[in-house]
Amino acid sequence: MKNHEVAKILAEIGEYLDMQNVPFKPRAYEKVAGVVDGLEEDIAVTYERGGIKALGEIPGVGVSIAEKIEEYLETGRIKYYEELKKKTPVDLSTLTQVEGLGPKKIKKLYEELRIKNLDDLEKAAKAGKIRKLESFGVTSEENILKGIEFLRKSGGRFILGFAMPTVKEIEDRLGRLKEVKRVVVAGSVRRRKETIGDVDVLVVSSKPAPVMDYFTSMPEVINVYAKGDTKSAIKIKNGLDVDLRVVPVESFGAALNYFTGSKDHNVALRRIAMDKGYKLNEYGLFRGKKQVAGKSEEEVYETLGLDYVEPELREMTGEIIAAGKHKLPKLIGYNDLKGDLQTQSSWTDGANSIEELAQAALKAGLEYIAITDHTKRLAMTGGLDEKGLLKQMAEIDKINKKLKSRKVKITLLKGTECDILKDGSLDIDDKTLSQLDVVGVSVHSYFNLPKEEQTKRIVRAMKNPHVDILFHPTGRVLNKRPAYEVDMDEIIETAVSTGTVLEVDALPDRLDLKDEYVRRCVEKGVKIAIDSDAHSVTHFAYLEYGISQARRGWATREDVINAWPLEKMLKMLK
DNA sequence: GCCGTTTTCGGCCCGACTGTTTTCAGTCG
Numbered sequence: 001m002k003n004h005e006v007a008k009i010l011a012e013i014g015e016y017l018d019m020q021n022v023p024f025k026p027r028a029y030e031k032v033a034g035v036v037d038g039l040e041e042d043i044a045v046t047y048e049r050g051g052i053k054a055l056g057e058i059p060g061v062g063v064s065i066a067e068k069i070e071e072y073l074e075t076g077r078i079k080y081y082e083e084l085k086k087k088t089p090v091d092l093s094t095l096t097q098v099e100g101l102g103p104k105k106i107k108k109l110y111e112e113l114r115i116k117n118l119d120d121l122e123k124a125a126k127a128g129k130i131r132k133l134e135s136f137g138v139t140s141e142e143n144i145l146k147g148i149e150f151l152r153k154s155g156g157r158f159i160l161g162f163a164m165p166t167v168k169e170i171e172d173r174l175g176r177l178k179e180v181k182r183v184v185v186a187g188s189v190r191r192r193k194e195t196i197g198d199v200d201v202l203v204v205s206s207k208p209a210p211v212m213d214y215f216t217s218m219p220e221v222i223n224v225y226a227k228g229d230t231k232s233a234i235k236i237k238n239g240l241d242v243d244l245r246v247v248p249v250e251s252f253g254a255a256l257n258y259f260t261g262s263k264d265h266n267v268a269l270r271r272i273a274m275d276k277g278y279k280l281n282e283y284g285l286f287r288g289k290k291q292v293a294g295k296s297e298e299e300v301y302e303t304l305g306l307d308y309v310e311p312e313l314r315e316m317t318g319e320i321i322a323a324g325k326h327k328l329p330k331l332i333g334y335n336d337l338k339g340d341l342q343t344q345s346s347w348t349d350g351a352n353s354i355e356e357l358a359q360a361a362l363k364a365g366l367e368y369i370a371i372t373d374h375t376k377r378l379a380m381t382g383g384l385d386e387k388g389l390l391k392q393m394a395e396i397d398k399i400n401k402k403l404k405s406r407k408v409k410i411t412l413l414k415g416t417e418c419d420i421l422k423d424g425s426l427d428i429d430d431k432t433l434s435q436l437d438v439v440g441v442s443v444h445s446y447f448n449l450p451k452e453e454q455t456k457r458i459v460r461a462m463k464n465p466h467v468d469i470l471f472h473p474t475g476r477v478l479n480k481r482p483a484y485e486v487d488m489d490e491i492i493e494t495a496v497s498t499g500t501v502l503e504v505d506a507l508p509d510r511l512d513l514k515d516e517y518v519r520r521c522v523e524k525g526v527k528i529a530i531d532s533d534a535h536s537v538t539h540f541a542y543l544e545y546g547i548s549q550a551r552r553g554w555a556t557r558e559d560v561i562n563a564w565p566l567e568k569m570l571k572m573l574k
Numbered sequence: 575g576c577c578g579t580t581t582t583c584g585g586c587c588c589g590a591c592t593g594t595t596t597t598c599a600g601t602c603g
Contacts, residue, residue, distance in 0.1 A: 017575095022575095023586090024575070024576085024585090024586060025575050025576095026575095027575090027576090027586075028575040028576055028586090029575075031576085032575090032576085059576095060575090060576070060577095061576085062575060062576050062577080063575090063576095064575060064576090065575070065576085099601095099602095100592085100593095100600090100601065100602090101601085102600060102601050102602085103600095104599080104600060104601090105600070105601085134594090135593080135594060135595080135599080135600090136593085136594085137593065137594060139592085139593060139594090140592090140593065140594085143592090143593095187603090198603090200603085225591090225592090225602095226590085226591055226592070226602095227591090228590070228591060228592095230590070230591095231590055231591065232591095233591090233602090243603080245590095259603085261603085263587090263603075266587075267586095267587055269587095270587050270588080271586095271587080274587090275580090280587090281587085281588065281589070282588090282589075283589095
């Protein structure tokens with residue numbers, strides 16, 4: 001996969017141009033770098049498939065950048081980039097990660113002190129050389145040293161579901177201050193991105209000073225980047241950066257909108273505002289000096305002639321056009337799930353008994369869950385064979401009866417998370433599968449098969465007449481391992497032709513399917529299931545993150561089979 | 575350097591904070 005290396009070079013070209021004060025081009029390169037990095041297809045494959053024309057179809061890629069990408073793919077280098085690099089031969093992508101250092105300062109550091117990389121920078125700072133440079137000073141030097149230390153220690157993004165308890169705690173504490181009228185977490189947290197880089201907290205208060213004092217002196221604060229009347233920024237112990245903005249009540253909606261992003265969504269809104277003769281900023285929507293909207297987000301969208309856009313959709317993937325045409329979907333709600341179709345019990349690697357899972361699910365507001373323990377191929381989990389499954393089915397019948405007699409309103413379904421073997425055959429015979437309510441299948445081995453073989457393997461499994469759901473379809477684990485190579489278009493086509501459901505596994509580090517695949521399923525009419533993949537009673541809480549991912553994929557309640565009543569859901573299954 | 579059912583040329587989001595400046599450039603989001 002060449003996308004990341006191509007993106008990195010494009011981003012560096014942008015920074016080099018920034019160094020030279022070239023107007024506008026830096027933004028073009030910066031933007032296209034982000035696009036290329038996020039491409040799902042390997043850009044080398046795109047090029048093989050359609051040549052330079054296909055490259056030009058990537059948003060943000062025009063003639064000039066397409067040529068440069070082609071040059072890189074053909075020769076492994078880009079002359080233009082190398083010339084820029086020759087002039088200022090520094091490790092740009094690392095140095096720009098140092099908080100407070102941008103292209104201009106890096107240029108100066110190179111020209112005056114020959115600083116090329118992080119080590120040079122650290123040495124110079126420690127030797128007190130940086131403070132002597134014009135427009136630098138003692139504070140800058142100290143900040144650089146701090147920045148280097150943080151960069152070496154942390155770096156990387158945080159998984160939303162794992163960072164959320166910390167975020168909620170800060171939110172709650174700020175909310176309890178008497179000077180705080182309202183507190184909301186905006187940014188990528190509110191958009192429910194699967195990973196977050198930092199946290200943007202918005203507060204309404206007429207007395208910001210004590211709020212800022214409290215915020216910057218919380219016990220977990222390890223650095224204060226900035227502290228002012230309207231904005232402060234800190235880093236906390238676990239490495240997370242948190243920004244706090246204080247806004248007046250009449251600007252709350254505009255500020256919430258602005259700080260929720262995404263950046264591209266905001267830019268588009270501002271353009272629409274300008275076209276209509278308004279000005280939109282974080283303080284409100286203005287005509288001349290008069291504020292015409294901004295108290296609430298709804299008001300802002302409405303005044304611009306748009307329907308309200310849910311935060312999860314604000315990624316500039318067509319939501320603004322849809323909002324203008326009143327064609328946004330009514331997303332599945334956070335309380336809409338009635339069931340959970342993947343849970344593991346103590347029969348294999350789950351921590352709790354079937355009955356404990358049932359009770360916990362009931363508490364989580366569910367009406368039915370499928371018990372889907374592993375199968376024998378996963379020996380280390382004590383995976384069940386046909387005999388074990390039959391035994392478990394009998395046990396589930398017994399527990400269902402017991403629950404019913406006690407008027408406990410939850411139904412247990414008999415299921416399996418059956419292993420897909422290397423050749424696409426299944427780990428359990430058809431006869432046994434045919435007796436289950438819910439047959440889920442998944443890949444737990446041979447992650448490194450060539451794309452074609454992996455795709456063929458999974459397609460074969462999906463074509464089994466008993467298979468209902470493909471669990472965690474791409475096998476990725478965030479911050480740990482990438483998805484295996486698989487042709488998702490073919491998987492989705494197979495789901496269409498076989499009526500197989502694709503899962504959104506809600507474990508915070510899986511979230512598999514991811515949003516863009518959910519969206520493709522929704523477009524193709526493929527149904528999805530949002531499952532906790534619970535291995536303990538506490539894991540039902542993760543369903544929330546699966547719902548977020550589905551919402552980010554534009555899914556409605558109709559698209560999600562476990563948002564349906566039990567009878568209707570069962571009819572959907574094979 | 576990209577983009578466009580207002581444009582194939584002329585636009586390109588904009589405000590806060592910091593540090594080192596005596597009025598602003600650089601960085602960030």
